[in-house]
Every structure is written in C-alpha cells, then in structure tokens.
Amino acid sequence: MDADFLTDLRAIVGDSYVVTDPVARFAYRQDASLFGGTDAAVIARPASTDEVSRVMALAFRHAVPVVVRGGGSSIYGQPPGVPGENLLLDMTRMNRILNMNPQGMTVTAEAGIIMSRLQHACNSAGFYLFVPAAPVHTVSLGGWLSGAAGGGGIWWEIISITAVLPDGTVVRTGGGPGTHVRQTEAYSRIMGGPDFTGMFIGDGGSFGVKTEVTVRLLGLPAVTRASILVFRSLDRVLDLMARHVARVSPHPFDPLLVFGPGANELFSADGSGADLFTVMALMQGHTPAETDARRDAFEAIADELGGGHTPELDALAGMMSRAPDQESEMEMFGLGFFNGLGLAAWLPFNMPRTRMAEVYPLLVQWREERIAEAGRRGFECQARFEFMAPSDQCSVTGEVDAFFKDVPSLELRAFVREMILDYQKFTHELGLLDVYNQGMMSRLNAACWSDGYRALYSTVKQAIDPKRILNRGLWLERPPEPGV
Amino acid sequence: MTDPLQSLRRCADTIYSCRSCGMCGNKMTAKVPYVCPLREATPGFDHFYARGKIVIARGLLEGALEMTSDLAEAAYGCMLCGNCMTQCGATDRATAEPLVDTVRIVEALRADLLRVHPEWVAEGYRSLLAATRQYDNPWGAPRSLREKWCKGLDLPRAPQAGCDVLLFAGCTIASTPALHERARKAVQVLRAAGINPAIMGRDEPCCASVQRRIGAADMAGDMVRANVEQLNAAGCSEIVALCAGCANMLAGDYRTAGLKARVCHIVPFLAALLEQGRLVPRNAYPHAVCYHDPCHLGRHMGIYDQPRAVLRALPGLSLVERTATRQNTLCCGAGGGMRVFESGTLSLDIAREGLASARKAGAEVMVSACPFCEINLDAAAQVLAEPMQVLDIIDLVHASVEVRG
Structure with a gap:
C-alpha cells in the first residue's frame, strides 16, 4: 500500500485508529458468516462524517478499494473488494x-x-x-x-x-x-x-x-400481552395469519410469530411437540384495557380455528406479558440461544404470504434431504428451528434452520457453507428472495434481476462510483472463492 | 518436533464453538453498558476483544496466519475477566456451561507464544517468571520476607495438631507491605470468632495463578503438582485464602490435581461466621459503599451473595450497586496481568471508569475482596480530582467487630 496514502489516512483518523499489522488485519477476515470477512491491507476506525468524507476522497484519489463494515454480523459474508488491497472502514467507533x-x-x-x-x-x-x-x-x-x-x-x-x-x-x-x-x-x-x-x-x-x-x-408500549396457542396444521396457521393481518398491521404493535415442529421440540422439556406449530401473538399497547381487548379478539379467532392451549404455554404467555411499570426480564431467542444449538445452517426465506402453503413444505423437504446427506457423511444434525412471521400484510419472513453438532472440522464447515449456498439457489429458483443484501447473497439476488433493473443499478453505480472503489464485489461482479 | 500450537490445539473444541457473531464486543443492555473494558479503553479494533482473538486463534490453527511479534498485543491485551463468556450466552444445553471459553483460549494463545517466541513477550511478564524461578514468588520477594506480615502474631505453623484452618496469604499480600496490615486484621477477626489459623510461613508456596494467567502453563502445572503434595501434607481440613486469585486457583486447578482440603476465600468464610453468630459487628460504618466483584471471586467462582451479606451485616453501612454488577461487573483493569501490559496505563484508565461508575451510583467508598483489584483501584483513586477511598471487606469487618490486638 502506498506510503503517502497511509500517512494521509493516519493524519485524518489519528495514528492509533489505523492498523496494518497482519494479526490485527486477520481479525477482520471473519464475520458471523461461514463466507468470510474482508482481506484488508489497512483498517481504519473513523470517528465522524467529516473523517469519512476525507478518507473517501483520499481513497478515490488513490483508487484504493474500500469495504465498509458495521457490527460484522452478516450471515452471508462481506463484499470481497480487492482481497489484500482493501481499506476496511470499521464504522463502530461512530456510535453516538x-x-x-x-x-x-x-x-x-x-x-x-x-x-x-x-x-x-x-x-x-x-x-x-x-x-x-x-x-x-x-x-x-x-x-x-x-x-x-x-x-x-x-x-x-x-x-x-x-x-x-x-x-x-x-x-x-x-x-x-x-x-x-x-x-x-x-x-x-x-x-x-x-x-x-x-x-x-x-x-x-x-x-x-x-x-x-x-x-x-x-x-414505547407500556403494556404487552402474549397469547400462545398450538395448531396441528399449517393451513390453519396460515388462515390465522391471513385473518390477523386483515384486521391489524403486524407491524409494529401486533407481531405474530409462528414456530415450527423443530422449534417446538427444542422448547419442550421432553422433546415432544414435533408435530405442532406454535403461534405466538404479541399485543403491545399503552393501556391494559386496550391491549387486553386486542388479545381477546385475537384469541377468539384462534379458538375458532382450533388453536389449543396448554398450561405450559399459558404460563409462558403470562411471563411475557408486561403491565405498566413492570419490566419483563425475559429475553427470548437471543443470539446466545441459537449459538448454543450448534453450527448453524441459516436457511431463511421471504415470500408472498399467498405462496406459503405451496412453498413452505418444499423448503422443509429440501432441508430434510440435506440433513440426511449430512448424516451419511457423519455430521450430526442436533437441532432444527423453524419460524415464520408476517413482516407486513403481504409478505412472510422466516427460517427453516438446521444446527449441526460442532466439531473442529473444516469439512463440516464446508458442508454447511455449501448447504446455505445451495438452499439459496433453490429458493431463488422457486422465485423467492432473501431479505439480506450482503456478501454472496447480493450476487445471487442480482443474478435474478431483470434487464431493466440491472441497467438501472449499473447506471446509478457508474455515476456515483466511476472508479468502482466502494464495496466492490457486491451485486454484479463474479463471486470469489468463499471464506477464510 | 514439538507442536508450536499445542496449547491452542487442545482448545480447538471451544475455539470452533464461537460463531463470530460479535456479541462479546457489542452487546448492550440496561445492565450491561458494554462488555469488554479493554475494547473501550483502546482504539477498539477487533483483536482487542474476544471475537477477534478467537478468529486469530483459528487462523493460526488452520495455517492461515503465522505467528509474528504482533501477536503479543492480541494475546496479552486481555484481562481474562470472562465477561465476554457471560454475555455470549452460548451454553452447552446439557451442562449449561459456556461453550466459548475465552479465558482458556487466551491463556492457550499466550502459552504457545511464550513457549515458541518468548522474545516477543513483554519483558515485564518474563520478569515475573524469572522471579518465580528464583524466589517462588512472581513479585521477587525472597522467602525470608514471606512471613514478615505476621510478625508478632504468634501463629502456629502447619502441620500442627489441632489446627484445622490454614490461612493462605498469597504472594501479593505477603510481598506488598501496604497489604500486611490487611492480613493481620484478618487474623484478628478470625481470632475474635475463636479460630486460630495456622500458616505455612516462609514455606507457603506460590499458587501459580499469575504464572498460569500470563501463559506459563508448563511452569504453573509443575508448581501445582508440587504444591498439592505440600498442602496435603500440611494436614488442615480447610484452606482460607486471603487472595481471590489464590482462592480461584486452589479451588480449581488444585482440586483437579488432588488437593484434599476444602478451599474457601476469606469473605465467604467470614459470611458463615457472621451467620453463625460467631462474629458480632458492633461499630457503625455510616457510609455508602459500593462492592466491586473481583472477577476471580465472582464470574469465576460464582461468589456474589456472601460479600454483600457481610457488608449488609455491618451497622450503618448502606450498600449501593453500579449499573453493571454481580455477573455483569466490569473488571477493575488489573486482571490477566494487565498491569504489565503497556506499563499499566490501560489498567488505570479502566479502574478510573469503575470508580466513576461507583461514584455515579452514590458510593463514598469502594470495597473489594481481592488485592489485585484494590491495588489497581487505589492507584486510580489517588489521581482522581475527587479521590475515593478504596478498602477491603476485611477492613470494614475488623473495624466493626471487637478484636484483641
């Protein structure tokens, strides 16, 4: 890397906020994905818009490729930029x-x-x-x-x-x-x-x-009411979802979460529930009366559709409910919960709500076939976790994840990486997209773009970034080999 | 040929349990203002906190990264406080133990670096090891000074019939004249409860905690094996440690290596004596006190309630808590050999933050139960615009109960 560039970079962000040593740089070669982070020549942690502006002007003059990183929590990797030549901007110092x-x-x-x-x-x-x-x-x-x-x-x-x-x-x-x-x-x-x-x-x-x-x-909604019911059929769940979103917006105060059989098995003490769907509705409001009324309305529909109560789920709903001035200590489904399940094959989806009945079983079937293949190779799937939620009236977001018993094996990691990639190819063939525009996912998405959309993106990108220095490798460029 | 990464390789299971999500560097809740004090006190690049260190460890194991002198900053820039493990939340579903043992990983990183390239490790750490070889004491105090703290107390030397309790002072207290009075107070308090503890005097061994933390795994292992034999021969049924680091080491590595005696830190021991009515606090201490949970005692040994029970038993004392308390407590800055790292400036910066948060909570006095915490917090307190008193729980108990000289 050009010495003048480094000198100027250090002058902008401060000497201690620039690192070039191989160990510090290596720490950024990984994010939360199996697809790898960024191979950077230099990493800087700018502190303000002004610093970022001056850094980008500098990089533009020198045509240095720049990759931007926030929390490093992507599950599909980061833009590759130009491996070994990148300036990586770690943005987390800008946290005010x-x-x-x-x-x-x-x-x-x-x-x-x-x-x-x-x-x-x-x-x-x-x-x-x-x-x-x-x-x-x-x-x-x-x-x-x-x-x-x-x-x-x-x-x-x-x-x-x-x-x-x-x-x-x-x-x-x-x-x-x-x-x-x-x-x-x-x-x-x-x-x-x-x-x-x-x-x-x-x-x-x-x-x-x-x-x-x-x-x-x-x-801030001061009152939360939860209602948790079980259903034996996906069709009934989707009926409930349709009637819920026709009545209220699931965003932001009436979210609905549906957990599939694998998730139920994890939640139950004795491993039962593998043939059930659990629907959890949260009603968030500002007064108990208003919120109770919404819960009662939801439960009336759920009862009509055959939703079942259990003492355990009712108790859980009680724990999740919060009255004014009470703080619910319960933090469900923190990342730690998933991290403890094993090496994750994250298999998310986002689709029109109207296609769920047709497509969801195909996704689960695809997963099961791949889990069987894993078993033949000696990799143990130790948990499954399915959930879905209407992200608005029209679409449903969810996941049909699998978690493998982690062993220090590069073969297992390669298998799971391939599984994630192949799953996304499969869902794209079904006409679905994932919500994430990150790393390898952006290129899969771009492969499905129409000509007009592609032309629009290219025109804008060319006008804004004629030297193609920013986050190179996203969208239209050929994918690099995955991962560290 | 010896495997240069033998220590790391033994940790492969826990290294590969990390998902690199970054919670260890970024989590924030009402009770967790931040996770890693070192990340806050430094320029904050990823190698300063757990995720980056574990990525580096994996890179070494997979041959994607070579050992260079720069590795020392990642390896030794850590207080081994374990807050990242607590906040990670990834636990074994069967045992509820943390899956990602950062303390073990960083100690292994240090061990491999120190064994293969000692010249890259800061002179300060190597001096501790040289002193240990010469004096069996990382602080370089000769054996003749080890029993200076108890001069005139006429304590029985173990082994001696009828002495069930062995008081283990530890190198830090025995080698720091400013802490001698603390140890003497502990004896006086124990005597007030009718216990006349035995000591090992000049024969008391170094527990090897410092050596293990800074990466001298082989040396620490040898010391533990030899010391277990010596301690078992002392014939006491209970070892009461004055130092939180010693207590953690004795209750962990020594137990695994066959130590027969029960191990207790002085504070839970005092808590039991108070509960049994063998100690009766009488003198009031009308001050707002904040208890700093030492990492060795809190996160590593799970002792949170007894120190608070002792403080609450003292008349007049009001106990205040910081936002980050108990298992969320932020390290004082002295853990894991950090007072040697970058000449201790970061340790003091971190301690100042800890004192500031105590003052914000309304504390007049900061109290702890670990000599490392006290030395570091006290050093930081001296340079505050508004100095704060830093004491040990023993000081307060001693002032409150009736003791004889």
Missing part, C-alpha cells in the same frame, strides 16, 4: 446519539451504533424501534439498513440518511435539511424530491458510506 427529539419523535444517530445501544437510548426516552428480526446486540444501524432493511421492520421508519459518496461528497436524503436548504429538522422522508433515502436502503453499502441516520420513533 446525535439528537434525540422527543417532541418531533425522531432520533438521529451515527450509523456505526449497535442497534441495542440505539434501542436502549430510545427506551430511556420513552420510545422504541421495532426491529423484531434484528440480532440487536451485534448489528449496526448502518449495516442493518444496508444489508437487511428489506425484511427488518424499520425500513419505513427511516426518514433521512447522511451518506458519503465514493468521491467524498457528503449527501443527506429525506424531506428536511437534505431537500430544503431552509429546513433544519428531518421530519418526512418523501417530501421535496425523489425517495433517495430508499436508494440507500438495502444497497449493500454500494452507493455510499452511511454515517448518520434519522429514524422515526414509536411510543
């Missing part, structure tokens, strides 16, 4: 809350902030963000918007994004200061021009480096 605006009900934070830290700040001010599927303790706000916002629940709550373009230009989107020079408050996403905020959501970080984000806040 810049403005909590309780009257305007917005929060502006730096994009490197980890979601749980942002959520905690919002909760402390009486608000919350609805991020049901986010691994909140590991994913950064910027990473979530770049890689997973399509299915993550908060995409519509994003009002404004400050991003640094590959040449160092700082842009701000959204109705407010970005589109109106006499406005100081970000208040609406779509006023005053095209929805360029949306352009930066799900872009995999390929259009610009997100540095600041303004998010619309929801009042």
Whole structure:
C-alpha cells in the first residue's frame, strides 16, 4: 500500500485508529458468516462524517478499494473488494446519539451504533424501534439498513440518511435539511424530491458510506400481552395469519410469530411437540384495557380455528406479558440461544404470504434431504428451528434452520457453507428472495434481476462510483472463492 | 518436533464453538453498558476483544496466519475477566456451561507464544517468571520476607495438631507491605470468632495463578503438582485464602490435581461466621459503599451473595450497586496481568471508569475482596480530582467487630 496514502489516512483518523499489522488485519477476515470477512491491507476506525468524507476522497484519489463494515454480523459474508488491497472502514467507533427529539419523535444517530445501544437510548426516552428480526446486540444501524432493511421492520421508519459518496461528497436524503436548504429538522422522508433515502436502503453499502441516520420513533408500549396457542396444521396457521393481518398491521404493535415442529421440540422439556406449530401473538399497547381487548379478539379467532392451549404455554404467555411499570426480564431467542444449538445452517426465506402453503413444505423437504446427506457423511444434525412471521400484510419472513453438532472440522464447515449456498439457489429458483443484501447473497439476488433493473443499478453505480472503489464485489461482479 | 500450537490445539473444541457473531464486543443492555473494558479503553479494533482473538486463534490453527511479534498485543491485551463468556450466552444445553471459553483460549494463545517466541513477550511478564524461578514468588520477594506480615502474631505453623484452618496469604499480600496490615486484621477477626489459623510461613508456596494467567502453563502445572503434595501434607481440613486469585486457583486447578482440603476465600468464610453468630459487628460504618466483584471471586467462582451479606451485616453501612454488577461487573483493569501490559496505563484508565461508575451510583467508598483489584483501584483513586477511598471487606469487618490486638 502506498506510503503517502497511509500517512494521509493516519493524519485524518489519528495514528492509533489505523492498523496494518497482519494479526490485527486477520481479525477482520471473519464475520458471523461461514463466507468470510474482508482481506484488508489497512483498517481504519473513523470517528465522524467529516473523517469519512476525507478518507473517501483520499481513497478515490488513490483508487484504493474500500469495504465498509458495521457490527460484522452478516450471515452471508462481506463484499470481497480487492482481497489484500482493501481499506476496511470499521464504522463502530461512530456510535453516538446525535439528537434525540422527543417532541418531533425522531432520533438521529451515527450509523456505526449497535442497534441495542440505539434501542436502549430510545427506551430511556420513552420510545422504541421495532426491529423484531434484528440480532440487536451485534448489528449496526448502518449495516442493518444496508444489508437487511428489506425484511427488518424499520425500513419505513427511516426518514433521512447522511451518506458519503465514493468521491467524498457528503449527501443527506429525506424531506428536511437534505431537500430544503431552509429546513433544519428531518421530519418526512418523501417530501421535496425523489425517495433517495430508499436508494440507500438495502444497497449493500454500494452507493455510499452511511454515517448518520434519522429514524422515526414509536411510543414505547407500556403494556404487552402474549397469547400462545398450538395448531396441528399449517393451513390453519396460515388462515390465522391471513385473518390477523386483515384486521391489524403486524407491524409494529401486533407481531405474530409462528414456530415450527423443530422449534417446538427444542422448547419442550421432553422433546415432544414435533408435530405442532406454535403461534405466538404479541399485543403491545399503552393501556391494559386496550391491549387486553386486542388479545381477546385475537384469541377468539384462534379458538375458532382450533388453536389449543396448554398450561405450559399459558404460563409462558403470562411471563411475557408486561403491565405498566413492570419490566419483563425475559429475553427470548437471543443470539446466545441459537449459538448454543450448534453450527448453524441459516436457511431463511421471504415470500408472498399467498405462496406459503405451496412453498413452505418444499423448503422443509429440501432441508430434510440435506440433513440426511449430512448424516451419511457423519455430521450430526442436533437441532432444527423453524419460524415464520408476517413482516407486513403481504409478505412472510422466516427460517427453516438446521444446527449441526460442532466439531473442529473444516469439512463440516464446508458442508454447511455449501448447504446455505445451495438452499439459496433453490429458493431463488422457486422465485423467492432473501431479505439480506450482503456478501454472496447480493450476487445471487442480482443474478435474478431483470434487464431493466440491472441497467438501472449499473447506471446509478457508474455515476456515483466511476472508479468502482466502494464495496466492490457486491451485486454484479463474479463471486470469489468463499471464506477464510 | 514439538507442536508450536499445542496449547491452542487442545482448545480447538471451544475455539470452533464461537460463531463470530460479535456479541462479546457489542452487546448492550440496561445492565450491561458494554462488555469488554479493554475494547473501550483502546482504539477498539477487533483483536482487542474476544471475537477477534478467537478468529486469530483459528487462523493460526488452520495455517492461515503465522505467528509474528504482533501477536503479543492480541494475546496479552486481555484481562481474562470472562465477561465476554457471560454475555455470549452460548451454553452447552446439557451442562449449561459456556461453550466459548475465552479465558482458556487466551491463556492457550499466550502459552504457545511464550513457549515458541518468548522474545516477543513483554519483558515485564518474563520478569515475573524469572522471579518465580528464583524466589517462588512472581513479585521477587525472597522467602525470608514471606512471613514478615505476621510478625508478632504468634501463629502456629502447619502441620500442627489441632489446627484445622490454614490461612493462605498469597504472594501479593505477603510481598506488598501496604497489604500486611490487611492480613493481620484478618487474623484478628478470625481470632475474635475463636479460630486460630495456622500458616505455612516462609514455606507457603506460590499458587501459580499469575504464572498460569500470563501463559506459563508448563511452569504453573509443575508448581501445582508440587504444591498439592505440600498442602496435603500440611494436614488442615480447610484452606482460607486471603487472595481471590489464590482462592480461584486452589479451588480449581488444585482440586483437579488432588488437593484434599476444602478451599474457601476469606469473605465467604467470614459470611458463615457472621451467620453463625460467631462474629458480632458492633461499630457503625455510616457510609455508602459500593462492592466491586473481583472477577476471580465472582464470574469465576460464582461468589456474589456472601460479600454483600457481610457488608449488609455491618451497622450503618448502606450498600449501593453500579449499573453493571454481580455477573455483569466490569473488571477493575488489573486482571490477566494487565498491569504489565503497556506499563499499566490501560489498567488505570479502566479502574478510573469503575470508580466513576461507583461514584455515579452514590458510593463514598469502594470495597473489594481481592488485592489485585484494590491495588489497581487505589492507584486510580489517588489521581482522581475527587479521590475515593478504596478498602477491603476485611477492613470494614475488623473495624466493626471487637478484636484483641
């Protein structure tokens, strides 16, 4: 790497926030995926939009490839950039809350902030963000918007994004200061021009480096009621889901989670429940009366469809319920729970709700065939976990994961990596997409793009990043060999 | 030819249990302001916290990364406090034990580095080992000074008939004149409860905790094997350790190696004496006190309630808790040999944060139960704009109960 470049980089972010030694760099060769992190020549931890702007201008002048990393929580890997030549920007030093605006009900934070830290700040001010599927303790706000916002629940709550373009230009989107020079408050996403905020959501970080984000806040629901029932047939579950979303929006106050037979087996003390679906509805509200009424309405429909109660599930629902001024200590399905199940073959899906009955059994069948193959190779599947949730009225997001007994074996890791990749190829053939625009997934998604969509992306990318320095390897480039 | 990665290879199971999710560096809840104090006190690159270290360990095992001198920063930049293991949450479903044992992994990383390339390890660590070879004491105090703390107390020397309790002072207390009074107070408190403990005096061995933590696994193993024989020969049924590091080592490695005596740290021992009514606190201590859970005693031995029970038993004392307390406590900054790393500046930075959080909780006094914590917290407290008193639980118990000289 050019010595002048390094000297200038150190001058911008500070000497101690730049590393080039092989050990420190190697630590970034891995993220939460089996597909690997980034092989970087230098890593920097910038502290502000201004620093990022100056760093990008420097990289643009020197044509140095740049890869941006948030919490490193991707399950599909990171953009490869140009292995061995990349400047990796670790954004997690940019973790400040810049403005909590309780009257305007917005929060502006730096994009490197980890979601749980942002959520905690919002909760402390009486608000919350609805991020049901986010691994909140590991994913950064910027990473979530770049890689997973399509299915993550908060995409519509994003009002404004400050991003640094590959040449160092700082842009701000959204109705407010970005589109109106006499406005100081970000208040609406779509006023005053095209929805360029949306352009930066799900872009995999390929259009610009997100540095600041303004998010619309929801009042913290003080009351939670849970209702948990079991069903013997998927059809009944889907009927319930359809009637639920026709009545209320599952986002953000009435989420519905469905757990499949494998998950039930894990939850039960004696391993039973392998032929059941469990439906968990959360009603979040501001008064007990209002919330109780919503729970009663849901349970009436569920009863009509044959949902069953058990004492254990009723007790669990009781534990999850929260009255005003009571804090429920229960944190369900933290990442630690999944990490303890074994080496994960994450097998997520996102599809039109109307296709669930047809497609879901095919996904489970595909998984079972691959688990049988694993068994023939001596790899033990020790857990299955299925869940699905309507992410809005139209679509369903979920997973049919398998967890393998972990052994220090590169063969097992290669098998699981292939399983994830093949599963995604299979789901793409079925017309599905995953919510994640990260690493290898972005290239699979791009392979299904229509000509027009491809042309649109290429035109925008070429205009913004003519030297193709930012997050190279996403979307249209040929995939590299996977993993560390 | 000896495998240069033999220690790491023995940890392969736990290394490969890590999913690299990053929770160990990023988790935040109302009770966990952050996970890794070192990440907060440094420029915060991934190799400063557990995920990066484990990725590096895997890289070494798989031949994707070679040992270089830069490895020392990743290996020794860790307090071995274990908070990352607690917050990770990945546990064995059958045993509920943590699946990712970062402490074991980092100790193994250090062991391989120290064995293969000792020249890359900071001189300060190697000095501790040289002192151990010469004096059986990492702090370099000769044996003749080991019993200086108990001069005039007329304590029986083990083995001696009728002495069931062996008081194990440990190298740090025995070698630090400022801590001698603490040990003398412990004896006086025990005597007030009718217990006249035995000591090993100049024959008391080093427990090998420091050596194990800084990577001298072979040396520590040899010391443990020899010491178990010596301790078993001492004939006491219970060893009461004044130092949290010694207590953790004696209750762990020594037990595995065949130590027969029960092991108890002085604080739970005092808690039992208070509960039995053998100690009666009388003098009031009208101050707001924050208890700092030493990592050795808390996360590593699971002792959280007894220190608090002792403090609550003292008249007038009000116990305040920081946001991060008990199993979420943030290390004082002195664990894992950190006072040697970068000349101890990071240790002091971390200790200052700990004191600031105690003050924020309303504490006037910080109390702990480990000499390492106290030395580090006290050093940090001296340079605060508004100094804070740092004491040991023994100091408070001693001041409250009636003791004879």
